[in-house]
Structures are given as structure tokens and as C-alpha cells.
Amino acid sequence: MYIRLGRWSFTHPRLVVAIWVALLASIFVSVGTIGDAFDDALEVPGSDADAGFSVLEENFGGVGAGAEGSIVVISDAPVTDASVQHVFVDLISDVQGLDGVASVRSPFGENQDGQISTTGDLAGRVAFASVALSPELNQTEAGELGIEILDLAEQAERDGIRFEVGGAALAGFEPPETELIGLSFAVVVLILALGSVLAMNITIAVALAGVGGGLALTVLFSNLFTVPEFATTIGAMIGLGVGIDYALFIVNRYRRSLHDGFAPLDAAGMALDTSGRSVIFAGATVVVSLLGLLLIGVDFIAGLGIAAAATVAMTMAASVTLLPAALGFAQDRVGITKVRGLVASGGIAALLLGIGLSIQPFLIGLPIAAIALALGSFVAPLKRVVPDRPPKPVRESFWYRWSHGIQARPWTSALVGVAILVVMSIPVFDLRLGFSDESNLAESTTTRQAYELLSDGFGPGFNGPLLLATELNAPDDIDALVTLAETLASVDGVASVKGPIPNDADNPTAAILQVVPTTSPQDVVTETLVQTLRSDVVPAAMAGSGLDVFITGTVAANIDFSDYLASRTIVFFGVVLALSFLLLMMVFRSLLVPLKAVIMNILSISAAYGLVVALFQWGWGASLFGIDGAPIEPFIPMMLFAVVFGLSMDYEVFLLSRIKEEYEHTGDARNSVADGLAATAGVITAAGAIMVVVFGSFLLEDVRVIKLFGFGLASAVFLDATLVRMLLVPATMELLGDKNWWLPAWIDKVLPNLNVEGSRPDRPSESGPDPIEPRQAANV
8 A cells, every 4th residue: 555655646746736735725725714713721620620610600700710911000109199090091991992802990999909019119009900801802812912902001101100911811822933943953954864955855845734734724623622822833843843754764765765776666665665654653653642632531631632633644644645746756866966955955044043043144044045046057066966975884884883882781781871861750750730820931021020010019829819619508608708718818828818709799699709829829839728728728617508619710720730630641651651562562573672662761751751840840950941940731741742652653663673674684683783773873863853953942932831842852852862762772672682572472363463664675676667757856
């Protein structure tokens, strides 16, 4: 099937490209017509916070559960002075007139509800107006509204009066540009790895086609599932990395087959039957792992999994259909590179780097590329063809010598590699899952400034109040809540208590209390306070009342969400690792090879988690990346594991299948490892380097979650492609020798055979030239 698919796509390039253009056009038209409906709602069915939100929705119209922002003012004079008050009231009036604003609660007048600071150095000088958003606004529209409010606020500022716009809902989400840094690096690495500008262009173009289609599908899926807005960035990050890698593996195999003397058509079929199988296997594994997140039972997590899986699936499909079609246009000219192509590629790489880093001098890359292409047909030096050097024999390569060096001291190499990974994993034991608050946004953002003004003016816990909600059985149940409020006010960690507040003064059916902690929303003390109130204080105070009091609000919901995911994470890991073991056992017909792979996966991923904890939770070196120590978002470990599992399977299959091929051919356990490593190390290193830079470049973004996910992926891929593949694999393979390929006979009989190696002819076909006319390639 793979050979037929590769040959058919290769011989019908125009049709395949037309199908892809039509497919992408239909998806993009649908996006333009339908739009998006991203949603960051965190709901855990059956949780205390979820039950509280239901009470609020049914009895208070959703108060406390809907999207809300704030306009914060700080002034040199008291905010109650006529000069300040007049400016703020005019601003509130302007904001109330904006589409998408349901209401604005002013800090002045009879409805003022503790909205002017009364203590500390900023007493009387900080105030805020609460902005309730229309419920029909989606995230994108809310972000655009936040920009409008900020523009009005900046226009209203005067000497001694400063406004900031707070609230995550109004912060919006800016699409990242730093992925262009990874692309610029990929341009250089791919030219070095493939030795061809045209091969580089094909690889990147196919990856971008797949990523573009996947991101568009993500937008469409947001109308069917709960998909957070930053899912597009995570999808782009994953899709770009795996898309370039998948295309690199296939193009590299095609180029090597051409060097071995195969005709282009045969080379395309072989590339799909070998590397293409590995791509399908690895890509399908990533997709299945990501879709496994649907089993967690949380819409938010399911949406992330669906978005990432859609992008990976599209890049995989492009790699095995659009890529051989592009090779059909290129034929054997894929190895021809002229000086003008190198100069133009360097200019484009510099341009992408400049845009990604926002550094103007690099933008000169555009005229350099344009001049090189314009003059390339007339200026002799630019027309010169760069020699296409054939691959060096594997037994003359650095990696062959490296493998034998590791195999000469297998115990030392294995113990050193394991020790490094174990030491890196130590911080995992202090992993704390939770959501960071707005104090972790970039200092330059108005959301961060508003958060800090409220914290300084009203106390750290003011940004994350707890809401206690209950339905009443009788009007006199309010008396029990008054007693509860008095009890809560005396609890350590509680700054203030407001209420009880009934939903109807004459005939109340429900009531709420607002509890402001003394600590910030992300502080571990706040989490402890919520647990103490739920387990001890509230049940004791309400004993005998017949009332069910639920602790809810954003902070409580985040805690419930984190606890729920923590309880499901180990189960998810176990399922993924078991699947990994079974798949590898089917592929390699071995018991010990997949067992080693699972153990090494655990070591490398736990080491990556350790680095994440050290940087993002402990704050080691965090100032270099503009972040502060905070809990680790609870969905990150699951997402990282699902993605890295698939990527490591890709490298594992690519390397071990070549080792097994050599072993079956020679029966030499020692040299088969060195030969297999030498044959694959170059492309694995190139693929890993591209992924590390693509993922690592997201550390330059402002959004903490994006930084965290990018760093986690970059760390995991780096460790997997270096310590694991280049150190632990040859060392452990040497220690076990022939036992690597041992499989009990009874297991061999019942275990399905999963072939990801394909058929590999030993010599070029003698069937003559390809039955198609050579097509002119865009020879840059």
C-alpha cells in the first residue's frame, strides 16, 4: 500500500496538489464563514466548585461565574477628589456605551461596594470599576473589547491619574511570532542535513501546508468542542516540529535512494514504504495519545487533545501524499543546488529571524534574497552549481566511532546517562499542580499592572475571592449563614468576609458569602485554606442546619480542576506506557527492547518535568525568561507526555528498526548497533535540533503557558535525541547483546506482527527509467 501510495502521488503531482489546494481552500472558507468559538471554561463535573456555580446560575443569574474585567485607577490625589472622580466617571460612561459591555459598577455612589482602597500607603488613591461582559462574547471578541477599553483609558489619563485594564477575559490573546525563529533555524539545518535548497523548500512547504490545515480545523472544532484559544499556538508548535521532522525523514530516505542509484519513481516508493511507514506509525501514535485525553472526562482537556491531534494528523497526511507529489515535480533535480539558492535561503532565514526576534537589522535578508533570485540567472558566480556530495560510508562516520566508544564501556556509559537523568528528575518530587495568576503575565501588560494595583491597594487575596453559595430551605436559614460568616472571619488566612447576601431580600431562595483570603490566588496557603474550609470549618459551622454550602469561584474551581487531573494523570501515564510497550513489542518482536524503551521514556520525560519544575515553579534562572515561580498548569504534564511519547516512538522506531535490519542481515549484535546508529544519527540529530529550536523559541512569548509547554517539549526532545538515543541505547544494546531480540515463543505466536520497516530492495530496479517525463523543478 505504501509503495503504491508513494508511486501514485509521485506520478500524479498536479492532481495531488490540486486536491490539497481544494481541501485547504474549503477549510479556510469554512473558517471565514463560521468563525471561532474558543472557550477557556474549566469545569469538573461533580466538583464542589461546579455545584456552587450551578447555585449561582439558577439563583443569581450566573453572578461570579461569568466573564468580568475591571478598570483600575491610581492617582496622586484621593480618587474621591472632584478632578479625579470626574475623569473616571466620564471614562465609565464611555465604556458603558461599548458593544459587548453588559454593565459597569462604578466605585462612586450608592452602589459602591468596597471599590476604593482604605488601608496602607495607597489608601484612597486606588479604585476600580467592575466591567461585566455580555455572555454572548467569545474570547476573541472579549480581547478586542479589552483593546477598546484600554484605548479609552489611555485617552482619559491625565497628569497624576493612571488607568489600567484588568481581568484575563479582557487581556485577549496575541498570536505568537517566535515560531519564525524555529523556521529560520530549520532552513539552515535542513540545507546542511539534506545538502539541497530544493529539498529544504519542499520539506518546509509540506510542513506548513499540514500545519495551516490543522490550525484551520482547530478553529472549526472550537464550534463543536470546548477548545481554549491558546490551543492554536500549541497546535502550531507541535505541528511545525513534527511536520518538518516527518518530511525530513522521507526526503532524506528519497535522497539516499537516489545516491544508491535508484530511479526517482522507485526511490519515492521506497521512501514511503520505509520512512513513510515510520511516519504513519509515529504520527498515528501521537494522534491516538492525544485523543486519549478525551478519556479524562474534562471538556477543556479534550479540546486541547482534539486541537493538537488535528494538526498532527494533517501534517502526517501531507507528509505521505503532498510530499511525494512535490518530489514528483522535482524528480532527480532535488539534489541540485546553485549558489543563488544558498544566498536566497540565507536571506530568508535572516528575515524570519528578524521578524521573530523583532530585530530590524535582520530584515535586510529580504532584499538579499530578492537580489540573489533576480540576478541568479545572469551573474556567473550565482549560477554555479554547488557539488552534491554523496553520503559518507557509515563505517567512516563519526557516529560509527562514537557508538563503538560507548559500547567499549557500556556500564560506565549507561550509569552516567541514568545518573544525569535521575538528578534532573529530582525536582519532580516537589511538583505542584495549579494555575498561575495574573501576576505571572509580562510586567509591561496592563493586565499585570491592574492586578498589582489591586493587590497593593486591597491585599493579595483581593484578586481571588472565594464564593460560598447555598440554596435556602427557609428564610430564617440566613441566621445560620450569619453564624458561618462570623466563624469564617476568625479563621487564619481569611482577610475579610462579606455577607450573607440573599438573592431576594423579601423571599430569598439562596445566598452567598464572599471570603477574601490574605494570600494570592496561586499561593499554596490559599489552596490549604480552601481545603480547610471544605473539610473542617464549613461542615462544623453548618452541622444541623440542613444547608449544603459550596465553596466556588475561579480560585476554588482551579483547585478542583488541578486535584481532578492529578488523580487521573497516573492512570493516563500507565495506559500510554502500556500501549507503547505493546506496539514496540509488535514492531520489534522482542521483550527487552520495548521494556528498555518504556524505562528510558520514563527517565527522559521525568527529567524534562524536573527541569520544568526547577525553572517555572522554583524560579531557578526564571529572570532570564521574564517569568516568576508559580504552580505548574495541571494539564501540562499530560499534554507533554502524550506528545513526547509519540515523538520518542518516532526516534525509537527509526533507530531500532535500522539496528534490527543490520542484525538480521549479519547476526553481529555489536556492529549492527554501530551501523544502525551511524546510518540514522545524522537525521535524528538534525530532526531533534530543529524541534528543540522550534519548541524552545516559544520561551520568548509573553504567555506563561506557552513558555512552559515550549520549554517542556524542547527539554524532552533534547534529552531523548541525545542522552537516550546516542548514549543509553547503544550502551544497553551492548550489555544485552543477542538477548535484545529474545521473545518467548508463546508470545510470538499470539502477538500480531506490525511491520514498519517495509520492503527494502538491495539494488536499483532494472525496469528502466520512470514511466513519466522528467518535470522541470523550481531550481533555486
